[in-house]
Amino acid sequence: MSILNNAVGKKGLKLCAGLLASALLVTGCGGGGGSKGADKENWISIEDRYTVDAETPAWQLDKKEEVTDLTWYVNADWWNTDFGKDIVTKKIKEDLNINIKFITGDDTKLNTFFAGGDMPDLLTIFDSNSPVVQKASTWALPLNDLAEKYDPYFNKVAAQDTLNWFQLADGKTYGYPNYSNTQADYDSGNIPAKTAFIIRKDVYEALGKPSMGTQEEFRKVLSQIRTEFPAMIPFGFNSIGEGSGSLGDVFQDFLGVPLENEDGSFYNRNLDEDYLSWVKTLNGAYRDGNISDDSFADDGTAFEEKVKSGKYATMLLDGTPQQGGNLQIFLSANPGKEYIAIDGPQSTAGHEPLLNQSGITGWMISYITQDCKDPAKAMQVFTYLLSEEGQKLMNYGIEGETYKTNADGTVELLPEVKDLQLNNAEKFKKEYRMGEFMFFGHDRHKALSQDAFPEAIKQMQEWGKGKLKPHFILENINPNQGTPEARGLTAINTKWNTTLVSMVRAKDDTAFDSTLADYKSFLEDNSWDKITLIRTDKMKQNKEKLGIE
Numbered sequence: 001m002s003i004l005n006n007a008v009g010k011k012g013l014k015l016c017a018g019l020l021a022s023a024l025l026v027t028g029c030g031g032g033g034g035s036k037g038a039d040k041e042n043w044i045s046i047e048d049r050y051t052v053d054a055e056t057p058a059w060q061l062d063k064k065e066e067v068t069d070l071t072w073y074v075n076a077d078w079w080n081t082d083f084g085k086d087i088v089t090k091k092i093k094e095d096l097n098i099n100i101k102f103i104t105g106d107d108t109k110l111n112t113f114f115a116g117g118d119m120p121d122l123l124t125i126f127d128s129n130s131p132v133v134q135k136a137s138t139w140a141l142p143l144n145d146l147a148e149k150y151d152p153y154f155n156k157v158a159a160q161d162t163l164n165w166f167q168l169a170d171g172k173t174y175g176y177p178n179y180s181n182t183q184a185d186y187d188s189g190n191i192p193a194k195t196a197f198i199i200r201k202d203v204y205e206a207l208g209k210p211s212m213g214t215q216e217e218f219r220k221v222l223s224q225i226r227t228e229f230p231a232m233i234p235f236g237f238n239s240i241g242e243g244s245g246s247l248g249d250v251f252q253d254f255l256g257v258p259l260e261n262e263d264g265s266f267y268n269r270n271l272d273e274d275y276l277s278w279v280k281t282l283n284g285a286y287r288d289g290n291i292s293d294d295s296f297a298d299d300g301t302a303f304e305e306k307v308k309s310g311k312y313a314t315m316l317l318d319g320t321p322q323q324g325g326n327l328q329i330f331l332s333a334n335p336g337k338e339y340i341a342i343d344g345p346q347s348t349a350g351h352e353p354l355l356n357q358s359g360i361t362g363w364m365i366s367y368i369t370q371d372c373k374d375p376a377k378a379m380q381v382f383t384y385l386l387s388e389e390g391q392k393l394m395n396y397g398i399e400g401e402t403y404k405t406n407a408d409g410t411v412e413l414l415p416e417v418k419d420l421q422l423n424n425a426e427k428f429k430k431e432y433r434m435g436e437f438m439f440f441g442h443d444r445h446k447a448l449s450q451d452a453f454p455e456a457i458k459q460m461q462e463w464g465k466g467k468l469k470p471h472f473i474l475e476n477i478n479p480n481q482g483t484p485e486a487r488g489l490t491a492i493n494t495k496w497n498t499t500l501v502s503m504v505r506a507k508d509d510t511a512f513d514s515t516l517a518d519y520k521s522f523l524e525d526n527s528w529d530k531i532t533l534i535r536t537d538k539m540k541q542n543k544e545k546l547g548i549e
Contacts, residue, residue, distance in 0.1 A: 040145045046376050057387060058151035059096050059380040068096075068377040073103045073120040074364075075110050086433035087397050092390075096380055114139065119371040121378055124439065128361045129478050133175060134168075140367040141375055142172035143382070150376040157386040164545060165360045176382060177362025178441045183546070186357075186470050190447035193464020194321055195250055195355050197344025199314045202337040203229060212314070213346040215281040222290035225313045234290040236312035238319065239303040244500050246318040247282070249356075251275065254316065254344070256351030259474060264543075266477070266535040270496055274349040276516070281345075282504045283512055296501055310334060316344070320457045325425065327456035332422075338456060341463035354469035357443075360546075361475045366439050382440070391445040395452065397434050403449075411449040418451060472546055477538035485534055488526040495522045 046052075050061035081102035084093040093099060103109075103120060110132070113119055119139065125132055143163070147154040161182040163173045185191055197212075203225060204210075212218045222234040238246040249269065257272045269275065285291050298306070306312055308326040317323060331338040368378045384390045392411070396403040402417045413421065420428045429436065435452070446452035453461065479485035499519040506512035542548070 040149050043141075043149065043375055046150060049376070052150065052152055054152040054155075057153045057380070057383050058376065059384050062097075062377070062380065064097065064377070068098045068374050069101065070098055070122060070372075070374070070378060070381070071101050071103060071120040072122040072124070073105070073110070073113065074124045075105065075107065075126060076124075077104050077106055079104045080433070080436065082433075086431055087402065088394055088433045088437050091393055091398060092381075092384070092437075096377070096384060098377060098381065119369045121369060121372040121374070122366060122381070123369055124364050124366045126364060128177075128365060128476055129481065131481055133166075133365065134480070136174035136367060137168055137170055137172065140174040140369055141372065142170075142174055143176060143368075143379075144172050146368065146375055146379045150379045151383050154379065154383045154386070157383055157388075161546070162360060162362070166365075175365040175367045176386075176440065177365045178438055179358040179443065180360050180362035181358055181443070181470070182360055183470060183472075185442075185444060186468060188444065189465070190444045191357050191468060192321075192443065192446075192453070192461040193355050193468055194357060195246070195254060195316075195318045196320055196341035196460040196463060197254065197314065197316050198339040198341050198460060199344075200232075200310060200312075200337055201340050203232070203313045204340065204342065212342065212344050215278065215284075215345075215348070218281060218345055219285050219288060219290075222285050222314070223288055226288075226290050229313055232313045233292045233295070233306070233311055234313050235285060236292075236295055236303075236306065236315040238317065239298055239300045240296050240497075240501060241299065242494075242497065244497050246316045247279075247500060247504065248496070250318040251278065251316060251345075253354050253356050253469075253471075255347045256354045257347075258351070259354065259469075259471060260539065264536070264539065266532050266539060268532075270500075271520070274347050274351065277348055278345060279500065279503050280509075280512060283506050286504055287507075291504065293505070296505070310337060310339075314344075315339070317460075320460050321453060324454040324457045328422075328454040331456040339460075341460040353467040354471075355464060355467045356471045357468055359470060359475045360472055364439060385440040388445075390440070391442065392448075394437050394441060395435055395445050396449065397432055402432065402434070403451075409448070411451070413449070413451045421451070473539045473542050473548065475542065477535040477542070479531060479534045485527050485531050488528070489531050492523060492526050492528065492531070495519060495526075 046062075049064050050058060052058060053061060079102065081104060083089045083100045083102060089100075110125065113123070114132075123140075127133070143154070143158075147158075158176065159180060159182055161184070162177065162180040165180070166173045166175055166177070168174065181191055199212075206228065207221065207224055210217065210221045210224075212221050225232065225234040238250070240247075252269045252272065252275050255275055255278060257269045257275050258267055259269075261267045282291065294302075304323070304326050307315070307317075307323055308329050310330045320327070327339055366382070368375055368382070372378050385394065392399070392403075396411050396413065397417070399405060401414075403411050403413050405411055417428075417432065420432075428434075478489055496519065499515055502515045503512050506515060
């Protein structure tokens with residue numbers, strides 16, 4: 001997921017979408033849709049344009065001469081709205097004979113679309129748990145029917161497991177995500193780990209390559225670092241923000257905390273004894289003076305600046321691709337001092353790491369709305385971007401112009417393009433935009449090339465091989481938004497985030513234990529039992545949907 005340069009932003013978007021939920025529930029998500037409805041008999045005719053062929057993408061058949069203008073709303077203010085200026089979107093524009101006007105915004109703007117009745121042709125959102133997704137049948141067109149009527153080749157490029165995962169109660173699928181990893185993707189080995197415990201190589205070697213696996217070793221090495229490298233912060237972690245940085249579920253994954261109880265019910269991983277013993281170790285490290293208070297206050301930008309300058313001696317880092325540019329900047333300026341992944345903290349219970357990646361739910365979810373002026377052309381966009389041709393274009397540009405295909409099928413950027421990627425990132429981004437326009441992107445296409453990821457993270461990805469474990473059963477298991485249990489869970493999550501920080505920063509064991517006890521009481525006061533039952537039921541549904549025993 002190298003495009004995802006804003007992991008913090010992703011969490012923020014999900015939070016904002018959650019806050020919007022009640023408003024969208026009121027409107028029923030159907031305020032703007034329905035002018036043409038879900039009845040495909042009312043959709044535009046393509047009789048004078050082409051005859052569908054299951055073996056040929058419709059964009060290659062369509063004889064429509066005039067340019068099709070499409071409006072595409074992306075619920076993210078930071079999305080690059082340019083279209084047709086860089087090599088990637090210019091090629092898409094030419095091949096599909098389209099012009100896309102991107103509109104961006106936040107949840108307030110998204111709500112305005114549903115309330116005002118003026119829907120865009122396409123719409124991309126981020127929160128798979130939101131009412132927008134759950135009520136997609138009221139405002140979006142079903143991809144199954146669109147494929148049948150306009151572009152059956154779509155079924156050759158879409159993942160059936162992903163379509164099944166997003167299927168609504170009516171048996172139809174309305175949205176399609178990017179970076180949706182199925183079990184087959186995990187089995188392929190093409191999905192790289194994105195979490196690692198890393199240490200600066202010069203520090204690691206100067207200390208004699210010490211083990212940091214046990215809690216005693218961990219604290220001892222951090223103290224050695226503070227003594228021998230006083231200008232550095234011994235231990236860092238992802239920006240906390242309104243979440244838990246990499247100290248919550250990411251650390252739990254790193255320690256291999258179980259995903260469920262033995263009977264298949266929901267397991268509160270936050271209260272896992274193995275994990276909590278490590279949180280207490282972090283508290284010890286904090287009290288030793290080896291975790292900086294600034295680490296709890298730094299925003300994403302401040303954290304990235306410290307990564308870029310090599311300020312942290314060690315880090316539990318989630319989102320190595322997102323930090324790849326910053327890690328590469330440090331590596332290029334400091335050869336021999338680069339960050340490397342080591343085993344780091346290990347479970348006291350003997351568990352192996354269960355690292356997570358983007359699950360089958362993926363990240364950005366795109367829809368064709370019921371108000372789409374030309375759903376045939378919109379469907380062609382979906383098919384095109386999901387195809388091998390579209391994926392290679394989005395990742396590597398145009399063969400012969402920006403990349404070449406080697407005899408073994410791997411892909412290699414041409415020297416001048418590679419040089420620009422390494423040494424002039426801004427120009428590379430503006431002129432090529434490769435690896436960024438990724439509405440339907442997937443890691444298996446990045447596996448085609450050594451150029452897909454920066455050198456700085458390749459050792460970390462190598463370390464992570466064999467440590468990924470799908471978390472499918474835990475996806476989308478929260479109570480439906482707008483319910484009392486959903487409100488209770490929001491309060492509990494907020495409480496947990498502050499509890500975790502307070503435990504790490506506790507002045508003594510008594511304060512640590514008191515903070516934890518307060519959290520447990522908070523659970524009892526906020527419908528935790530009901531939330532657990534809902535999550536267990538949804539976990540069961542996930543297993544049935546995916547055929548997991």
